[in-house]
Amino acid sequence: MGINLLPIEIDEIRKRLRREPNEAEWKVIDAVWSEHCSYKSSKIFLKSFYMEGPNVIMGIKDWQDAGAVDIGDGWAIVVKVESHNHPSAIDPFNGAATGVGGIIRDVISKGAKPIALLDMIRVGDLTLSKNRWLLKNIIAGIGFYGNSIGVPVVGGELAFDEMYNDNPLVDVACIGVVRRDKIVPSVVNKPGLKLVLAGLTGIDGLGGASFASRKLSGEDEIGAVQIADPFAGKIILDATLEIADKVEAIKDLGGGGLAVAVTEMANGLGVIVDIEKIPLRVKEMNPIDIIISETQERMLYAVKEERVNEICKTFEQYEYPCSVIGEITGDKTIRFRYNGKEIVSLPSELLLNPPRFLWSIKKKKKELKKYISSSDIELEKALHSVLSHPDLVSKEWAYSQFDYEVNTSTVIKPGEADSSVILLPNGKLLAVKGDANPDLCDEDAYECGKGIFAEAYRNLASVGAKGIVAVDHLQFGDPKKPEVYYSFLEAIRGIGEASRFFNIPIVGGKVSFYNENSKGKEIKPTPLIVMAGLVKDKFLRNKVEENSYIVLIGYTRGELAGSLLSKIFGISSEVPKARLQEDIIASELVIDSINNEKIIFAKDINRGGLAFALFRMMTYGYGVHINTRDILSDTDNIIDVLFSENGGRFIVLTNDPQWIIDKAKSKGIVASVIGKVNKDSGVLSLNEIKINLSNLINYYFNFLEEVMKNG
Template sequence: MRLTLTPHEMGIVRERLGREPNEVEWAVIDALWSEHCSYKSSRIYLRSFLSTAEGRRVVMGIEDWQDAGALDVGDGWIVVLKLESHNHPSAIDPFNGAATGVGGVIRDIISKGARPIALLDMIRVGDPRKERNRWLLRNIIRGIGFYGNSIGVPVIGGELSFDDSYEDNPLVDVAGVGVVRKDRIIPSVVREPGLRMVIVGLTGLDGLGGASFASRNLSGEDEIGAIQIADPFAGKIVLDATLAVADKVEAIKDLGGGGLAVAVTEMANGLGAVVDLDRVPLRVDGLSPMEILISETQERMLFAVREENVKDVCGEFEYYEYPCAEIGYFTDNGVIRFRYGGNEVASLPASLLLSPPLYTHEVRRPAGKPTAERLVIDIEEAVRGVVSHPDFVSKEWAYSQFDYEVGTSTVVKPGEADAAVISLPNGRLLAIKGDANPDLCAEDAYECGKSIVAESYRNLATVGARGIGIVDHLQFGDPRKPEVYYTFVEALRGIAEAARFFRTPVVGGKVSFYNENKDGRPIKPTPLVVMVGLVEGKFLRGRVEEGLNIVMLGLTRDELRGSFLSKLYGSFGEVPRVRLNEDLLASELVISGINQDRALFVKDVGRGGLVTALFPILVRGFGVEVRSGMIKSDSDDLLVKLFSETSGRFIVLTNEPEWFLGNKLGVVASVIGKVTRDSGILKIDDRAMDLGREVENYYNYLYRVMDGD
């Protein structure tokens, strides 16, 4: 049966139940207790994210850990956020793996009665010069575009990054944003017995055991059957019809990980249920009860409906000739019962299914990487090496395959700024950004956790927005490995601390373990956050002009370990220590400058340091002159000034530098140079570098490499 239950867990089941479960019951327990569905190795630590009392805007928080989060954005409107991944499926079938990841996020959004308005995709694969990685990336992008474009939800932003640790196990994260009136948000659980259970969609053989598949290491054998098949045209029907019947249902649940077994149990929320499996509409005849229960066929929803509304709910779907059936009802006895052909095939207490054993595994700090000698690195070689890396080239090859303007709400398009911006129904502007930093996490997971929250906050500030909430995804290897579990615990600690500091509560998210290559090497620890914020005045798309002063905000410190420079040249120096107050104050200064029209272009200084922050100016057809002596730093080393990834820093292009220099927030500020008409020329003191070839590479690299050039 390929159960992921351990012998210890099977013993607990037998003891609690007082008998030996049958084969169907073992499959149900395995799905509910899988890492993917139960969060049994992370739920104890996730309690540090408790968010209901952390912000006046929180409507649904991390307490509803299996569902989407929701934030109040004023005028009676709610923004619903969800972040999902399809890492294992995308490693086997990248097209359907990525496409069904999008579909799953969309269904999570509509489960709250919200209309999806935007998607972000965060993708990590191995070296794009290798054919298999190109095959993965090509089909991941096709899958995301296929689903998002077909259902009319724009993909407005994201990340695309490359690292050898993702060779066998790519990471495919999709975040969704939806909107709903505050008085029309729908719960995912029932609170009274007697409600009828209605399922829509056909159940097939695809996606069998997907939750268990996602809760173990990839083997490469006999896994294709666990991959769901995407059907965005059916997804569009489900989207429209679900929103049409939202006022006639009491609760909505997406049939995702664990299929019907998990959806029924979680919706019952401690109550009981009786389900007749032979009433479930099937795609193929002859499915066994177990297959019906744990299939993860896509484009299916479960509704809790009052008896008098069942006909109206099904009528909406039947108008589209989409299958809809009443399959059972909820009881007050706390027992989940599944029947088939008049016989009971499974009868399990909800308390057993919803109470898996929770674990805190052994932790051990990973052995530090050997510190390389502080090499003498040629400045020009380092500049060219960093800005030419695939992580920093234009991602137009990817986002041009997405319809990012469908729906007419996109204000700032992909590639235009550090964060995407969309308009909300109440006329306000919502900024969105996702961030991760695996290289820093491999060095210090705690500082990394703080850093990615701080960077997201700064990214939103560059367009004039203040962060209001977060969804996160914690992606690691096998949690039973002490070094892996240590990085998970430390990253979570850092995220929680920074989220509280910025008052951006974590309102939802996901944990994904067992992300390892086939030789047993875990991926680099990759916690990721997606932050949303509201523009509270003017927003900035950014423009560059000759003669503008370049003002740098923040102090540059001798912190090169875990930086992109150290990725290329060896690990040396100190890890950046995130000083959250500096991030906050510098962000406030930037937002104020935008609202007073004193900032024409803003870029935060993050991965790659000052060099990658300045490079977009060259990409826009201008040149840059920098006086290194004007960069406020605790080191005279030019490598530090150009490549340190100290947090809390921005570059601002302005005609009014004195306003920033005289700020009363205590933010360190200095004029470090100016914009010139010398296209592609980066001049540092007396050294002029013609980066015209690197600018051309910026635009062409992904197009060339994806063509096999």
């Protein structure tokens, strides 16, 4: 049958139906019950997230295409995150481009105008030509779609690990804005509505949901990858926003195609679809392929009968296909007919209620390998090894391929600070950031779940914003492997605890399992948090000035497990604990300092530790001198002090350090002056030691462009 169902599921289907499904019905069930669409191994746990709050309009419990929160003045923002990992491994250009197209359609399905994209990308070792080819085409695909459709890519992440050699991760998030009273649901609650489909259906993307719900086989599965057409996507965007207030519900045709879209839109009611009425890109398509095709740039609308002509007339003006293909019924049965013959007849209840799986769990055992002590590492070697790591270099090579200033709403551009800032229609400023830390999650997924949530919160604070909403993406290997499932559950526990502590609701997200390389080795656990927040009063655009004081906010701990230093050298150390109280208080101090115009530069300390935060200042063309003896820490080892990545800390530049120190004391946290900026460009002075890092600064700016010339 070519389906991806487990034997226990096949038996369950026959038992519930009391008959043998035909081929078309097996394909429909396979799509709707796929892990990609049904969340059958995860849904029960996602309900444990904090997802309430006075500003939440739509969230996880509503199972809409995207989440929405109120931002005041009658406006709301819509947030969604998705991935296109498997497609990007096979066809990186179209895989990444259609990931952008899909996330944009999720946002416009709420009646919201997309205003910003973020891309979070992880690929393998750049010394391998295949990984350079993957990265080059992933970036090109994202730029092609975003630039063509006029939605700016304002930020993201780009990181490298050999674990992603055969299975790159391509995450895309989208932010949209809409008047609160204009938000459109994705589901209906009454029969009699007509189903209107816009767009052409083709043979690309066949079985894509099933493909995304199994391991990459290494065989050519190019047919499961959709083809991107951003110019058609722009028509869908413009026309959908034009008719949004004239329809009852909007659904993007994504994973599982029509099979999933009509089932989810009906929300337990029934549907009847006449397949021959569906506009086709390819003549004489197999009816079953029409049902499960995942061709892009298509949308489904539930419309009152008297408004059907008005809706299709809008698309006629764009010369874009539009057809009434069926209607919502009250018989709670999903039906597909072809030239009057019924080829699918399945209960909605069956399709919407797949078995829920709870797999075995087992804590991962530490690998028995030789570790070294951080005190055995020579200082200059540590600096050069960490600061030259590809994760830390400038990502301008990637950002330069994106039109991040289209619509002129980008206030802080990608790479300028820890978060990007965009101007909203109500005049408010919104900061956005995506964060993950696979190395830490590989050590302790629970602490990592808390840590990445806290890091996103600090990143927003560094530009003057307070987080108000988050979405998550949980990316793991095969959930049937006990160690994988254990990490998954621990990450959920950590993220949920942090979201409740910060009082920031998680309004949506995605789960992506079966991320493994060609040898069957799963990726490192890679949960991701995308957070958005409003600038409280003023925002900070970083600058560096000679003679400004360097102040370290927060306490440094010699916890190096999961750090970049440990990854490079193999250090035995403790996992950094997420002390969320320190994160929130330090963030409040930074926001207060920005609003009182007391600082000119702020960076939270995370990847690369204090060493990279200082180095980032130096990329502005200055030198820095610090006295490590002035750093408040539980260790006097200079390596630990420089490269620990424990949270709750910021580096800021100020001309009034006492104000910050006094303010920190009043809040119950520590802050100390640890040095000053000087004009000795490229020189890092540590106590009495001077280290020239000029070559590393050149490397920082040029590495990616140079290495990708051979891509």
